[in-house]
Amino acid sequence: MNTQKSKFAFEEAKKYIPGGVNSPVRAFSNVGDHPLFISRADGSRIFDIDGNEYIDYVGSWGPMLLGHAYKKVVEAVKAAAEGSPSFGAPCLDETRLAKCICDIVDGVELVRMVNSGTEATMSAIRLARGFTGRDIIVKFEGCYHGHSDSLLIKAGSGALTFGSASSAGVVAELAKYTLVLPYNDIGALEAAFSQMGEKIAGVIVEPVAGNMGVIPPADGFLRTIERLCRENGSVFIADEVMTGFRVSPSGAAGLYGIKPDIITFGKIIGGGLPVGAYGGRRDIMEYISPTGPVYQAGTLSGNPLAMAAGLAQLTELKENPHIYGKLEESGAYLEKGLTEAAEAACVDVRINRVGSMLSVFFTDVDVTDFNTACRSDAEKFKRYFNAMLRRGIYLAPSQFESVFISAAHTREDLDKTINAAYESMREI
Numbered sequence: 001m002n003t004q005k006s007k008f009a010f011e012e013a014k015k016y017i018p019g020g021v022n023s024p025v026r027a028f029s030n031v032g033d034h035p036l037f038i039s040r041a042d043g044s045r046i047f048d049i050d051g052n053e054y055i056d057y058v059g060s061w062g063p064m065l066l067g068h069a070y071k072k073v074v075e076a077v078k079a080a081a082e083g084s085p086s087f088g089a090p091c092l093d094e095t096r097l098a099k100c101i102c103d104i105v106d107g108v109e110l111v112r113m114v115n116s117g118t119e120a121t122m123s124a125i126r127l128a129r130g131f132t133g134r135d136i137i138v139k140f141e142g143c144y145h146g147h148s149d150s151l152l153i154k155a156g157s158g159a160l161t162f163g164s165a166s167s168a169g170v171v172a173e174l175a176k177y178t179l180v181l182p183y184n185d186i187g188a189l190e191a192a193f194s195q196m197g198e199k200i201a202g203v204i205v206e207p208v209a210g211n212m213g214v215i216p217p218a219d220g221f222l223r224t225i226e227r228l229c230r231e232n233g234s235v236f237i238a239d240e241v242m243t244g245f246r247v248s249p250s251g252a253a254g255l256y257g258i259k260p261d262i263i264t265f266g267k268i269i270g271g272g273l274p275v276g277a278y279g280g281r282r283d284i285m286e287y288i289s290p291t292g293p294v295y296q297a298g299t300l301s302g303n304p305l306a307m308a309a310g311l312a313q314l315t316e317l318k319e320n321p322h323i324y325g326k327l328e329e330s331g332a333y334l335e336k337g338l339t340e341a342a343e344a345a346c347v348d349v350r351i352n353r354v355g356s357m358l359s360v361f362f363t364d365v366d367v368t369d370f371n372t373a374c375r376s377d378a379e380k381f382k383r384y385f386n387a388m389l390r391r392g393i394y395l396a397p398s399q400f401e402s403v404f405i406s407a408a409h410t411r412e413d414l415d416k417t418i419n420a421a422y423e424s425m426r427e428i
């Protein structure tokens with residue numbers, strides 16, 4: 001496989017862009033010496049600038065649920081662009097997309113559009129703090145909620161000690177207001193609330209963790225968050241930027257039957273354009289400016305191109321609910337194939353999957369939280385990643401990411417992937 005042009009393009013990019021990329025994981029630092037530069041994508045396939053073709057399981061990190069260059073989405077964007085890319089004034093598609101989200105997701109009564117998942121979660125925790133008049137936010141170790149200061153906090157040394165900044169440049173004092181608990185640990189959650197429940201503004205959680213590899217919620221975990229928030233007057237924020245409209249038509253909230261106060265969205269609702277949103281209970285959402293005292297704004301929020309793309313994608317999903325059955329089927333098929341490939345090669349793996357999200361962990365312990373995820377053999381993953389890439393399978397370049405299956409992946413694509421895994425597992 002020749003990737004000379006990508007190699008050169010990366011050298012060139014590094015001259016003008018920090019690390020050559022606009023989002024760190026794209027640099028392939030954990031798996032190789034240079035990323036692939038992509039020229040185009042279609043359905044389940046992406047093509048690099050050297051002309052190589054791959055079956056894509058990154059799907060732009062989640063948004064491309066219908067596959068790449070989905071015709072109705074592309075047409076909608078083209079039509080919107082003809083009418084000018086931005087007005088900075090209300091347009092009808094904003095209401096249509098908001099209504100579409102409210103119609104599909106139970107409990108979302110009002111929704112505010114922003115430009116990224118980061119903005120959605122940042123705004124949601126500000127809203128939780130403003131609404132409750134409290135400061136403390138609870139998050140879980142290994143969950144990623146974008147890169148706002150309050151959420152770039154890693155766990156402290158003890159169970160109920162406050163965390164510390166996980167990035168330079170975050171004011172150290174801010175860590176005092178973010179409590180980081182182990183994912184799936186109901187006991188830790190109960191202890192935190194019994195100790196400081198009246199100070200907790202809100203709890204933010206990935207209802208299916210996807211940013212430490214895929215980790216499903218343990219029985220009762222989400223329900224306990226919901227109950228403790230209700231009992232203590234705290235705001236329950238489900239960060240569904242990844243899971244929204246993916247793990248079920250109404251996301252993880254629908255799948256697990258929970259009712260968060262606020263849900264954050266991104267990725268899929270933008271159809272590949274930069275969009276985020278947060279929505280939920282009317283009385284809480286009315287706390288946002290201009291109806292309430294919590295300020296939040298955006299020059300390009302509700303952008304006509306982005307709204308058109310999102311609306312086209314969500315409309316397609318709404319009109320074709322069988323897509324979710326197909327995604328589950330494809331996920332189960334791939335999971336079975338990969339499990340058998342690992343067994344045939346005597347490689348210890350744990351495969352976690354929820355619908356079309358899946359991770360292969362190279363470990364012999366069940367992966368249920370950040371600590372167990374970290375037991376995975378990163379060197380083995382690196383060899384697996386490269387062996388798969390050489391066979392035309394494009395996986396996320398990190399052990400701690402999900403495989404994203406789209407509706408465009410065919411049985412033939414999955415079989416090719418499983419065959420590649422049989423060979424790759426033997427090589428590593």
Ligand SMILES: *Cc1c(COP(=O)(O)O)cnc(C)c1O
Pocket residue numbers: 115116117118119121144145146147206210211239240241242266267276
């Ligand atoms: C991707 C992601 C974010 C951040 O979204 P951006 O659009 O990258 O800012 C937040 N939360 C979760 C769960 C995500 O997967």
